Amino acid sequence: MSDVKLKYSEEDLQEFKEIILKKKARAEEDLAYLKSAYKNDANNGTEDTSHSFKSFDEGSEVMNKEANVQLAIRQEKFIRDLNNALLRIENGTYGVCRVLGKLIQKERLRLVPHATLSIEAKRKQ
Structure with missing residues (x-):
């Protein structure tokens, strides 16, 4: 029988849960x-400026709004990934690489707490 751990201890899981909850609060x-x-x-006070400047300003504003929408979509996905990580903590599968079935390194999970792949599996992709 191998001595490879198949899941993290309750203390480790609590640490990861705290990291995830902090990241989630910040992301929200x-x-x-x-x-x-x-x-x-x-x-932004542009109603009394020239029409050409106002058109330029409106185009810039539209581009900024589109960029913010894209960032918001990414942020929503990040929050969803963090929620999924919390579910994995609850069901006992957190920290297990979905490809190799081994534990993902703690250092990786501290940096990317929603990770589902080990570095080894990620490199193989």
């Missing part, structure tokens, strides 16, 4: 900020 704050930025209808 960032998402709220992004959403408020792209939903903002403020004209």
